Amino acid sequence: MSTPASAPTAADMTEVARRIRRRVIGMCIGRGQGYAGQGLALADVLAHLYFRAMRRNPDGAFLDRFVLSTGHSAIALFATLGELGVYEADELHTYGMPGSRIEESPLEGTPGFEITGGSLGQGLSQAIGMALGERLRGSGARVYCVLSDGELQEGQVWEAAMSASHFGLGNLVVMIDNNRMQADGAPSDVMAVEPVDERFAAFGFNAERVDPHDHAVLERVLPGDLNATKPTALVMQTIPGKGVPSFENHHKVHYLRLPAETWQQALAELG
Secondary structure (H helix, E strand, O other): OOOOOOOOHHHHHHHHHHHHHHHHHHHHHEEEEEOOHHHHHHHHHHHHHHHHHHOOOOOOOOEEEEEOOOOOHHHHHHHHHHHHOOOOOOOOOOOOOOOOOOOOOOOOOOOOOOOOOOOOOOHHHHHHHHHHHHHHHHOOOOOEEEOHHHHHHHHHHHHHHHHHHHOOOEEEEEEEOOOOOEEOOOOHHHHHOOOOOHHHOOOOEEEEEEEEOHHHHHHOOOOOOOOOOOEEEEOOOOOOOOOOEEEEEEOOOOOOOOOOHHHHHHHHHHO
């Protein structure tokens, strides 16, 4: 098992993330809308996961596994998989269009997607099952799971967290997209979830609040301790729209519907 032979070094991650962000914007241009805010926010993390931290088997397939619980953030994963060569740019540009497999919330079995994540709050449970299975198989694989702060309002998440600790799943890394934003407003107004790191620690996780846009931090925490005996929770203080200043300040960045010239301006801001 090894990292990809062609994987960039940590010093290259800024450029990889920039290319992923450009793909995110390109995917939204076709219909003039999409979950660009989430895609831009997760670009740095997914760059480190797929191009540096996640290990491969000798046949080139990934040994480590990734679970995207927040299905509507799929644009970030599609863009990353496009950068890996799994999807062609022309197909990515059919994002959200009728008949396209590049759906806003993809189905399990779509290349690169382990689960159907449209119903929020379920991904951590499935990631725990995978982590248990990989341990029973003795594969040495790690399971990474991204979920959102809004999902923490679901009771199933905390039942899952309790079981992850009980089974001592050191091969599980939970990454909370703590962007302080959900469809109905800020989680603090809908149903408060903070302090997220302290709550996961109370459930038996090695929990840490991190800056997911600091590449030195990501280099330190990913892949993390491969000999851990407890699950890990990384509370990622993401900035929706990261990398496009006009989007970072947009009041409706959860889902953007914009004219073509605004998307082109976003590309210009990215460089």
